[in-house]
Amino acid sequence: MRSGEGRPAVFDLISKRNWFFAVSLLITIPGLIFILLTPMTGGQAGLKFSIDYTGGTEWAIKFEDPSVQPDAVRAALGALGQPDATVTRTGSGFFEIRLTKLDLREPEPTPSPTPGSSAAASGSPGTSGSPGASGSPAPSGAASPSGSPAASAAASAAPSPSPAPTASPAATPTPAASAAGSPEPSPSASTGPTGNTEIPRTGPMGAIVVGLEKQFGPIAAQASLSSIGAVVSSDLVQQAIILILVGSLGILGWITLRFRDVKFGATALVALLHDVVVVIGVFAILGTLFDIQVDGLFVTAMLTVIGFSVHDTIVVFDRIRENRARHAGEPFDEIVNHSLLQTFGRSITTSFTVVLTLTALLLFGGAATQEFVLALLIGIVSGTYSSIFVASMLLVVWQERDERRRGRLPAGPRSARPASA
DSSP, X not given: OBXXXXXXXXXXXXXXXXXXXXXXXXXXXXXXXXXXXXXXXXXXXXXXXXXXXXXXXXXXXXXXXXXXXXXXXXXXHHHTTOTTOEEEEOTTSOEEEEESOOOOSOOOOOOOOOTTHHHHHTSOGGGOOSGGGGXXXXXXXXXXXXXXXXXXXXXXHSOOSSXXXXXHHHHXXXXXXXXXXXXXXXGGGSOOSTXXXXXXOSHHHHHHHHHHHHHHOOEEEEEEEEEEOHXXXXXXXXXXXXXXXHHHHHHHHHHHHHHTOHHHHHHHHHHHHXXXXXXXXXXXXXXXXXXXXXXXXXXXXXXXXXXXXXXXXXXXXXXXXXXXXXXXXXXXXXXXXXXHHHHHHHHHHHHHHHHHHHHHHHHHSOGGGHHXXXXXXXXXXXXXXXXXXIIHHHHHHHHHHHHHXXXXXXXXXXXXXXXXX
């Protein structure tokens, strides 16, 4: 290739675009295969979704015995009715356990019926027509033949000649009766120990706690306990898809408007989809081989990757637009190649500094953010590659196709065309 002044260029990237396309296919095709395996195998292969998307219970505990291993805990949970449980150990010694959805509510106590509870729940003992409803003997109830509330209250307040207890204590609602007659929900109707540090001792979770402590000893601490239903999970999936689609369409419209050419926006969108497929495909492969899961932060990582990829692509495209105006009349592929060489060092340097930071976070940041950082790391590397070797190359292919269709560019390979003077 030759530059606008006829001097040989340092390196011709455009002429090797088929090699770059082949590399992209080698990266994306295996990932697409594993992504498609997710619905085909019912989740046995491909992407592994966390309880944020599938629903379930997440539990973080720490045993007093530091020698307990995750594989042993996983086997014990399988024996306790949780064969699909996943167990990972964090750097602080806590076990991050994911189970199928369990009821975390405390069992509600069954109230025992008492003779005075029905009368107390009615709010006025004197309104009942039965003599025993006020808790006083028959002679006391006969003192109010009219059945009016005032007469009944006076009869209840009068001392009874019977040695039995007076009606005044019975007229006061007992705690059990108050709970039965109160319209407000009982505290036991809450979701129980969800998200707190109190180790459950009753219900399904209590049975699992007893089984684990019987085998591994006491549980020293509980960091969290939470449960997510299927409705919340389906909403998260829909919101994730909508966010990615809206973001992609917005980027397509803005770049097309900014460069006044739909080819720039479309090729930037293809490079963006390339990065999304690479990240999701790598997670599908890692989920199949190493049980790496896609959690709630994955969508945040994908949106960050999309923004970074488009930013790097716009830097290259902006230089192409400037050189196209500065070197009007030169072949478009030479303008693109010259623009890539001018921005190559900047793109690599910027991405390398981000990769160094993400690598440090991946190695020393703890288990809670590993999947998030890993998605960012893969996406940043893929975004840098796609901005230089995918979006720009597709732009050249599209432009040359239009020029051939309009008769402005002769058919045949680039080496057969005359070089610019």
